[in-house]
Amino acid sequence: MKHEAPQLPSDVSSFVGRKTELAVVRERLGSSRLLTLTGPGGVGKSRLALRVAAEARRAFSDGVYLVELADVDDPSLLPEVLADALGLVQQTARAPFAQLRRHLADQHALILFDGCEHLAKPTAVLIGNLLRAAPAVRFLVTSRESLGVVGESLYAVPPMGVPNFEHAGPPVDVEAYDAVALLVARAADQAPGFKVTPDNAEAVVQLCARLDGLPLAIELAAPRLRSISIEDLLLRLDDRLRLLVGGSPEAPARQQTLRALIDWSYTLCSADEQALLSQLSVFSGGFDLVAVEDVCSSASLTGDMLDLVDLLVRKSMVTPDAAPRRVRFRLLETIREYAAERLAEDEAELTVVRGRHRDYYANMAAQAAKEWWGADQAKLLATLRIEHANLRSAFDYAAGDGHSRQVAVAMAVALQWHWIAGGYLAEGRRWLGRVLAANEGAPTAASVDALWLDAYLGLLQGDLKTARNRLDEADRLASNFGTADVAGYAAQVRGMASLFGGDLEAARIFYETALKEHEANGNDAAIAGLLFQLAVTYTFCGEATLADEACERAIRLCEQSGERWGRAYAMWALAVNRWLESDYRTAAGLARRSLEITVEFNDQLGISHLIGLLGWIAASEGDAEHGALWMGLEDALREKLGTPMSAFGPHLANCHFRSQERLRAQLGEEGYRHTTQSGARLDARDVVLSLIGRDVHGDPAGPVVAAAAVLSPRELEVARLVSEGRSNKLIAETLVLSTRTVDSHVQHIFTKLGFKSRAQVAAWMARQ
Secondary structure (H helix, E strand, C coil), X not given: CECCCXXXXXXXXXXXXXXXXXXXXXXXXXXXXXXXXXXXXXXXXHHHHHHHHHHCHHHCCCCEEEEECCCCCCHHHHHHHHHHHHCECCCCCCCHHHHHHHHHCCCCCEEEEECCHHHHHHHHHHHHHHHHHCCCCEEEEECCCCCCCCCCEEEECCCCCCCCHHHCCCHHHHCCCHHHHHHHHHHHHHCCCCCCCCCCHHHHHHHHHHCCCCHHXXXXXXXXXXXXXXXXXXXXXXXXXXXXXXXXXXXXXXXXXXXHHHHHHHHCCCHHHHHHHHHHCCCCCCEEHHHHHHHCCCCCCCXXXXXXXXXXXXXXXXXXXXXXXXXXXXXXXXXXXXXHHHHHXXXXXXXXXXXXHHHHHHHHHHHHHHHCCCCCHHHHHHHHHHCHHHHHHHHHHHHHCCCCHHHHHHHHHHCHHHHHHCCCHHHHHHHHHHHHHHCCCCCCHHHHHHHHHHHHHHHHCCCHHHHHHHHHHHHHHHHHHCCCCHHHHHHXXXXXXXXXXXXXXXXXXHHHHHHHHHHHCCCHHHHHHHHHHHHHHHHHCCCHHHHHHHHHHHHHHHHHXXXXXXXXXXXXXXXXXXXXXXXXXXXXXXXXXXXXXXXXXXXXXXXXXXXXXXXXXXXXXXXXXXXXXXXXHHHHHHHHHCCCHHHHCHHHHHHHHHHHHHHHHHHHHHHHHHHHHHHHHCCHHHHHHHHCCECCCCCECCCCCCHHHHCCHHHHHHHHHHHCCCCHHHHHHHHCCCHHHHHHHHHHHHHHHCCCCHHHHHHHHHHC
């Protein structure tokens, strides 16, 4: 006997976005009889499941049913709750499960179990039995952890998409992302007239990102826009657990505030899981299992670390992130803030865990500095980039703790190559400035290293005055604290300052002095790093042979150890020398080989140097279009870096300016302006890969450059006909041109794109 089964609830607000997720869930539900949607609280599992269920009504002849478990605490009631959802009248003496089995045996239905995490095991038993008893019934489940039933398919519902603001584009493009679209929709309900504008787009994106793209958090934040601006709301997010309240009164209590939502998940964790989650809050930007085992191992944790992390992942409290070499994990910021509050409740535990975190990342920085001279540089640099947020957090803790300031100094110095090759010059200088200011009254030996390194970074940013002041200060301290290597490094940076200041004779003297110091100390790494700088000085002194010899020696030293980053710079310096000697072919080959290494490190400063050099070479060879394209791209890269060409001294800057004038003469002012602007819009990654002989997918190919930026309209038309397999004669007949003119167009296409065959043109056109 049946009564009327409850209907699926209607939407009380618009359903926004989730096109990809809807498609995936539909497809997975079609191929699996049990699909569990997992994910942290507030990620939108229930809303997504309800939408899929509503759309699936016609596909299930016996209906779609909703079983809401949020308010069910007694697992023994599960069969009765399901029976009620199915509309079964429970007046029979038959056991509830027997009644369910009998009723569902020949049903073609979809049953949605919503909110199962607190009853995961009994729900798993019930569904497991029904899967065997009712072969035409499918189950859709929402839970913060999987059920573990044989045959279960899992789909981790992701947060809503948030744009990277640097690449987000205009407001209309920003609103194409689900998180932004949801914020706009809900804000418009509460504050009519709210919209994304060029003025507030960055704040909108940052708000959605800091809310982790969690729909519930966005829904709770939107009403605040009735009384404060998006910028003011963003400033208050550090206290999001207090700020984000006021959910729908129809929703379960745990979904009406962000704190209650996470409280609910926290109570479902064991004591060990709760303790580990709290300790994980010390990590910033993610962590791997090795770090967890080192930082979080304490007497309060009795379980196996791998098992505990896995359990937290299963309960959607920890999010796994795929990484190239090993799996990494992270906490959503909302969960991290909650976990940090829990950790702060035990001040002694907080101090211990923060100290372990500091020591772990200080050791990582020291080890990276020790191992830099060798074959694993790219791997080391990639690791430091991934761990940048943790390194920063560890440094901040050390710098703010009166007992750990020397740890902070050591970290700032040890990360020298992270600052330079990794592209963090400004942050490196901030760290160094902070520790130097803190130690001003009581300098140490490490202060000398920090001073000359800050001078080095300052020179790379064009801050010649501050660099010289730092060097003067280092000289004053060196007599008391200097180590064997300090004199060589100090002289080397003095040489840089002289070179960048335009004093070639002084630069030569300082560099040659530094070379003798490094040789006396047997410091091959320092010798190799100095030689390419000395070579540049020799080049502009008119000593081309000495420049070649210095570069070749540097390259040999690097090859002996497997070192590649310094080798790339030595090849760049050698290429500059060859270019000035009018050996353009050798110069271009060296530049491309150097670029092939530099791209492994994603060294944006080195990449800009090399693209600019290739522009100089093209200008000298009369290839004005490519020359202007590359120099336009170089200028765009330098603008992002905040390092103008003039920062590297008048001699290199003069090479740049002379090449610009040559290109203006070849293209005319308007042509030069148009082509350099086109170059500035090119994708640097695609250009780099094309210049080293790969396409964007890593396959051998010629240059992959935006067609509109390189080929004229007529050349594009000819390229299209070439890609169709037509001969030059047929192309001439089609376009009513002479065969000789078409021959010329085809040759220009080959030259501009760096191709040697018509097949390459066809493949290139297919990618456009």
